[in-house]
Amino acid sequence: xxxxxxxxxxxxxxxxxxxxxxxxxxxxxxxxxxxxxxxxxxxxxxxxxxxxxxxxxxxxxxxxxxxxxxxxxxxxxxxxxxxxxxxxxxxxxxxxxxxxxxxxxxxxxxxxxxxxxxxxxxxxxxxxxxxxxxxxxxxxxxxxxxxxxxxxxxxxxxxxxxxxxxxxxxxxxxxxxxxxxxxxxxxxxxxxxxxxxxxxxxxxxxxxxxxxxxxxxxxxxxxxxxxxxxxxxxxxxxxxxxxxxxxxxxxxxxxxxxxxxxxxxxxxxxxxxxxxxxx
Numbered sequence: 267x268x269x270x271x272x273x274x275x276x277x278x279x280x281x282x283x284x285x286x287x288x289x290x291x292x293x294x295x296x297x298x299x300x301x302x303x304x305x306x307x308x309x310x311x312x313x314x315x316x317x318x319x320x321x322x323x324x325x326x327x328x329x330x331x332x333x334x335x336x337x338x339x340x341x342x343x344x345x346x347x348x349x350x351x352x353x354x355x356x357x358x359x360x361x362x363x364x365x366x367x368x369x370x371x372x373x374x375x376x377x378x379x380x381x382x383x384x385x386x387x388x389x390x391x392x393x394x395x396x397x398x399x400x401x402x403x404x405x406x407x408x409x410x411x412x413x414x415x416x417x418x419x420x421x422x423x424x425x426x427x428x429x430x431x432x433x434x435x436x437x438x439x440x441x442x443x444x445x446x447x448x449x450x451x452x453x454x455x456x457x458x459x460x461x462x463x464x465x466x467x468x469x470x471x472x473x474x475x476x477x478x479x480x481x482x483x484x485x486x487x488x489x490x491x492x493x494x495x496x497x498x499x500x501x502x503x504x505x506x507x508x509x510x511x512x513x514x515x516x517x518x519x520x521x522x523x524x525x526x527x528x529x530x531x532x533x534x535x536x537x538x539x540x541x542x543x544x545x
Contacts, residue, residue: 268431268432268433268441269430269431269432269433269441270432270433271419271432271433271434271435274292274417276291276292276293276417276418276419277289277290277291277292278290278291278292278295291414291418292414292417292418293411293414293415293417293418295414296407296410296411296413296414297407297410297411299410300406300407300408300410300411301330301333301334301407303403303406303407303410304333304400304403304404304406304407305326305327305330305403307402307403307406308326308399308400308402308403309323309326309327311399311402311403311465312325312326312399314465314466314471315395315471319395320389320391320392320395321389321391321392321395321396321399325389325391325396326399328385328389329381329385329396329400332381332384332385333378333381333400335377335381336374336377336378336379336380336381336382337374337377337378337407338374338377339377340373340374340375340376340377340378340380341369341370341371341373341374341377342369342370342373343373343377344369344370344371344372344373344374344376344377345369345370345373347373348370348372348373348511348515349370349499349502349511371408371489372512372515372516372519375519378400378404382396382397382400392474394474394475394478394530395474397474397475397477397478398465398471398474398475398476398477398478399465400478401461401477401478401481401482402458402461402462402465402477402481404481405453405454405455405457405458405461406454406458408449408450408453408454408457409450409453409454409455409458410454412446412447412449412450412453412454413446413447413450415446415449416444416446416447416450419434419435419436419437420436420446421445421446421496421497422434422436422437422442422443422444422445422446422496422497423442423443423444423445423448423495423496423497424442424443424445424495424496424497425438425440425441425442426441426442426443426495427441428441428443430443430444431443432444437497442497443495443496445492445495445496445497448492448495448496449488449489449492449496452488452489452491452492453485453488453489453492456488457481457484457485457488460480460484461477461480461481461484464476464477464480465477473530473531473533474530475526475527475529475530475533476526476527476530476531478526479522479523479524479525479526479527479530480523480527481523482519482520482522482523482526483519483520483523483524483527484523485516485519486516486517486519486520486523487516487520489512489513489516490512490513490516490517490520493510493512493513493516496510496512498510498511498512499511
C-alpha cells in the first residue's frame with residue numbers, strides 16, 4: 267500500500283491588514299531560517315582561527331547581504347538559463363516574477379561564488395578561507411529548502427514500487443520516490459556533518475580550499491546520484507542517454523572540487539597566523 271502525501275498547508279501564516287491579505291509560505295520561512303542559521307554558524311566558525319585572522323565575525327556580518335543577493339539573483343538567473351530559457355525568451359518579464367517560483371541551486375551557487383570572489387577582493391581577505399567557512403553552512407539552507415519542497419509537494423521523484431513510494435497531489439496516481447527527503451538527508455545532513463568534521467580538524471583547516479573543495483565534490487556526487495530517483499523537470503525531460511540537466515550541472519562542480527582539493531593539499535601552507543591571514 268503506497269504512502270499518501272500528508273495534508274500539509276504550504277502557507278504557514280495568513281492574516282489581513284486593512285484591505286490587504288498576506289500569506290507567509292513555509293518555503294519563504296525556510297529561506298529566512300537558512301540564512302539566519304548559516305550566518306550564526308559562520309560567525310562561530312571564525313573563532314576556530316587564531317585571533318586577528320580574517321574573516322572575523324564582522325566580515326561575516328557584512329558578507330550576509332552579498333550572500334543573499336548571490337543566492338536570490340543567481341538562483342533565479344540560473345533557473346531561467348538552465349531550465350526554462352525558451353519560456354522566458356518568449357515572455358521576458360516573467361523572469362522578474364520570482365514569486366511564481368523557479369530557482370536553481372547551481373545558479374545560486376554561481377551567484378555565491380561570484381559574491382565570495384568580489385567580497386574577498388574588496389575586503390582584502392583570504393578567498394579560500396572565507397569559502398571554507400561559508401560552504402560549511404550551505405547545507406543548512408539545503409536541508410530546510412528541500413523540506414519546504416516536500417511541503418509544497420514539488421520536485422518529487424520518479425515512479426516506484428518501493429515501500430517508501432508516495433502518491434503526491436500533482437504527481438498522478440502512481441507512487442513516487444520522495445526525492446526531496448532524500449536530498450534533505452544527503453545534501454543537507456550527511457554533507458553538513460562531513461564538512462563540519464573537516465573544518466574542525468586543525469590540519470585540514472590550515473589548508474584553505476579543502477573544505478570548500480569537499481563541498482563542491484560532495485554536493486556534486488550526492489545530487490548526481492539522487493537525480494536517478496528524481497523526476498526531471500517536465501519542460502526539459504531527460505537529455506541524451508537518460509541524463510538529466512541536474513547531473514550535467516554537477517559535473518563541473520565535481521571537477522572543480524577535485525582540482526581545489528588537490529591544489530590545497532599540494533600547497534605549502536604552514537600554520538595560520540594573523541600575519542599570514544590576509545592574502
